[in-house]
Amino acid sequence: MTAYLIRRLAQLVPVLIVVSMVLFALLRLLPGDPTTEILGQEASEADRAALRADLGLDAPVWQQYLNWTGGALTGDLGRSWLTNEQVGTVILDRLPATVELGLIAIVLTILIGLPAGIIAAVRSRTKTDAVMTTASVFALSTPHFYLAALLILVFGLWLRILPPSGYVPFTEDPVQNLLHMVLPAITIGSTIIAVIMRQTRGSLLAALGEDYVRTARASGLAQRRIVTVYALRNAVVPVVTVAALQIGALMSATVVTEAVFTVPGMGTLIVNAIFSRDLPIVQGAVLVVVVFVLLVNLLADLLYARLDPRITY
């Protein structure tokens, strides 16, 4: 297991090198002078040169890249061009809202997606199954910003039972915090709930066709016990993998959803930084998101082995 873990971590190295190069190349080699963005059009050439030296932009490109990645490895992602704040500090400030949203979305997935998939599989080829499968197709086809608008319209404006947007820190008022998180979390969760439902249905149906299920049936075990104890145990393994692969999609969904509900998380941070052309923030925030996604995928692979004793590394 340790050897496997080391091997997997080693495999991440080339991916991270490419990721950092892509980020650096995209954002640093683009035309235009960042000092114009920061100081404005009227600044004197002397001021610009001073700022360029201050930001390390006068160094050769390869050295700028090494400075940035070297800093990133030690937790220093540079400073915002706009506010001069540490990028790392800004990110830590925005992380809690995004993590909370993600966690609630995952809880919703386990509470809704998994049971829905089980019901669809047990009732396969019935009306229930057809309705649920169709619903999942439409859930997967609905853009998050659109679902968000519809939820705001129905629950925030027509029924007036949930706040239509905004954010309250958990430490300030836990109840208000959760109330504000419900609609964004449902929005973000919609995709992953549908994916997990489909995957659970598929792999549970496959498991129910296995010989050991037939044997269990023949020996007179109750259907409920066969499904929950025997088949589900095996069906859940691929579901975990698929769920982990959805973490990237979850992050994509978060970016748009946070913007609609004005949640001050990583998504709004990235979008606002793009508008204000604060490239160190974009670079740092995107890097953190990608590293997070890679680590979750690694974690899922390790969990995979725990869930299925037949898999050894």
Add this chain to the structure above:
Amino acid sequence: MAMTTKSPPRERPVLDSLRRDRRAWFALPVLVLLVLAAAAAPFLDDAVADTDTDNLLAGPSAAHLLGTDELGRDILVRVVAGALVTLEVATIAVGLALVLGTAIGLVAGYRGGWVDAVLMRVTDGLLAFPLLVLALTVVAALGPGLRNALIAIAVVTTPRFARLVRGEVLSLRTREWVSAARIVGVGTPTILVRHLLPHLAGTLLVFAALQASTAIMAEASLSFLGLGVQPPQPGWGGMVASGTAHLDSTWALSVFPGLAILLTIAAFNLLADALRDALDAHRPVLSPIR
């Protein structure tokens, strides 16, 4: 599925399967409507910009079937004209990614060695980004606008095609007919295009339909955030965005363009599902088993 001695023409059973598939019957009219609306868009230039200043944010009426937006423009006309952008995403951006990704995948899978290693490390690196996050980063570098959004979507979609094609080529390259072609001295480009590519056609078609739905969603999201289609050009994502400010008064402004996006994406998804099932059922025996 069954192997018969006389080999029937392949296309017929696939079409027959599609004809019996309800998913295909959902997708067909939606996609036909999309193309018709996009074709009508150039003739709607005047109507799209026409402002009825007496009726700002008006509800449905005989003059404006779906009502008007905050500038008094007809919502229905703008929804119809907005189809053009969506069709451009599905054809130009996905088409570009299809061509580039397929070329990369073919070369990487067939050549192997360091070419494969380099191409696939870059592909892995790009695939490590969440799709919309990478698209946003590309737009951050290039600047907002429809053309740059199309480029961004092509960039994020290309590695997906490359991965798929490479995997298929790895299993196809050891087949007898490929070895035979190589032994009799057929050049690599000819092997790639004439002996490998035709076997990928079905898989690529299904995958392109799936990617079209993802790409349309990504473009709509970029435009919703204000980074894609720029006003006053009509695009569905941007229309939903401008409507969110008026949800309590004129919900039609957000709801109808959004519905158009939803139906289009669903159509591409269902078409992909139906196509996959139809092609799987009539896959020739030589093709790889998955």
